[in-house]
Amino acid sequence: MADKGDGRSRPVSGRQRIKTLTQAALNADATVEQVDALLTDLGDTLTGLDKTTSGLDETLARFNDTITRIDELAPRLIAVVERLEHIVDRVERIVGLGESVVAPWAATENAVRGALSAVRRSTGL
Numbered sequence: 001m002a003d004k005g006d007g008r009s010r011p012v013s014g015r016q017r018i019k020t021l022t023q024a025a026l027n028a029d030a031t032v033e034q035v036d037a038l039l040t041d042l043g044d045t046l047t048g049l050d051k052t053t054s055g056l057d058e059t060l061a062r063f064n065d066t067i068t069r070i071d072e073l074a075p076r077l078i079a080v081v082e083r084l085e086h087i088v089d090r091v092e093r094i095v096g097l098g099e100s101v102v103a104p105w106a107a108t109e110n111a112v113r114g115a116l117s118a119v120r121r122s123t124g125l
Contacts, residue, residue, distance in 0.1 A: 119125075
């Protein structure tokens with residue numbers, strides 16, 4: 001076997017070759033340990049992600065149920081609002097009618113008060 005790192009050929013001794021192979025084996029062993037640690041960490045991360053995803057699935061299911069209930073409730077709420085609007089319209093008409101009925105009385109009251117005030121001023125009471 002020859003070392004061609006500098007472009008020249010050199011004979012490699014048996015001892016050097018064993019040393020090189022031993023170093024390569026140690027490097028490979030270290031790499032395998034690093035990959036094993038990485039895969040273990042990745043497994044833990046995936047387990048945590050699985051739990052998180054399960055929780056997210058449950059949350060989305062509850063959210064979907066809530067949206068469905070809101071969709072079912074919306075027409076009833078609209079009907080209640082429409083009934084309340086009709087009630088408010090009727091109350092406004094009743095108040096307007098009451099104001100129309102009370103307006104002559106208020107005018108009469110103001111006229112009587114004005115007359116009484118004029119009498120008091122002229123008599124000095």
